[in-house]
Amino acid sequence: MDISVVVPLYNEVESLPELTSWISKVMFDNGFTYEIILVDDGSNDGSWDMILKLKESNSFIRGIKFRRNYGKSAALNVGFEAANGNVVITMDADLQDSPDEIPALYRRITEDKYDLVSGWKAKRYDPITKTIPTKVFNSVTRSMSGIKNLHDFNCGLKAYRKTVVKNIEVYGEMHRYIPVIAKWAGFTKIGEQIVEHRPRKYGKTKFGMSRFVNGFLDLLSIFFVGKFGKRPMHFFGTMGTLSFLTGLVISIWLISDKLYYVAHSLKVPREITAQPLFYIALVAIIVGSQLFLTGFIAELVSRNSHERNHYQVEERI
Known part of the structure; x- marks a missing residue:
């Protein structure tokens, strides 16, 4: 199988039909064999019922439902465990990530031989209260991790070689720092690609200001575990x-x-x-x-x- 698309979601019932249809169109147009893994992180808006309905008309869709809300990191980790594709693409379910980026990301992994390619939303449609703290975190992470070529560690749109996702562990709030985790695991060929950031079409963001405090604490945890976890x-x-x-x-x-x-x-x-x-x-x-x-x-x-x-x-x- 060429590609596994892992989509963590929480209360995104409105966007799922358009998202899965769009992904399938991109895959068909490019001749990819694929699967779409939708990980429902304890939604209460009918997202799971929508996934069941979509699967009836699209056999390439797979679904995983959590009994309660665990967080994005947990959803990604379970999605990685279930993925079968040679290349694993992650994207958010809110349609702010464009499936049209998938072919280019796929080629960066298969042709340019990267272990991981992270998207960079150079032009964002977020309020300044989100963009400024994000820039600060990215700057600190670049400095601490030594991964100087990434501008946006937290971009949900990423591509991975299969061996990467099968050899890393994501928990807590550490989805923000997957490139750092991958580097500590020995996957050092990490690239970046400018991707489109689309305005949110449905619903509202699920992340509050607490993500910055939690993100900083998890960053410290990553570096401690990465350097001293085995000793x-x-x-x-x-x-x-x-x-x-x-x-x-x-x-x-x-x-x-x-x-x-x-x-x-x-x-x-x-x-x-x-x-x-x-x-x-x-x-x-x-x-x-x-x-x-x-x-x-x-x-x-x-x-x-x-x-x-x-x-x-x-x-x-």
Whole structure:
């Protein structure tokens, strides 16, 4: 199979007929073998009933329905697991992504041999309250990830080589940083393509301002897990050792200072426990010990979480 189109959706009943018809037309005109995987992320507006209806007239449509709303990352992860195409295209269901971009994205993967190609909506139809924070996040992500050639990490329209989606894990709010996750997984040939951003035709956006806070926290998580996920002791152990040694050195200095006064029969200015440094040293030793133990525990649980991407799928078609 040439292409799997994965479409996560939440309350997009109005746009689904036009979207699936448009995708099918593009595939037919270009002679692609394909499947459309619609992942209903707990919609309550009749989206699933619409998917069932559309499948009756289009056998290329597949549907996955969550029992409740888990979020876009969960929908993408389950869609990636179900995809069979050699190239996987993701797009949003709100018709702001154009299916006409699919052939060009497909060629970038198959002919130019990219692992991942991310869309860049150079001209956007979003309010300034969304575009400015997005630019800031993209700038920070470029700096932290080292992926300098991407302008829009969060664009929903992306193309992947099949091996990429089968070897990455998307959860939380991390769909914003899939190129970063792919890079950490060893897929370094990442490209970008300018794509059309169309005005929203139906409904309203499902993302509020909280996405910026959550996105920043997930960005930190990605870099921590990517760098220390397989060796957490290197992080916690180093921090713990430095903290413990700092406290130990201060303690030795305080004890040595008192012994000096005692050895020379001098009056001690203040008892050790009366000095602020004593409590700083005590806290540093305790914190260092806790960080060191955290590193051991993290090593034990590393890569053993079987429930992180377990979602209740109510129905598949």
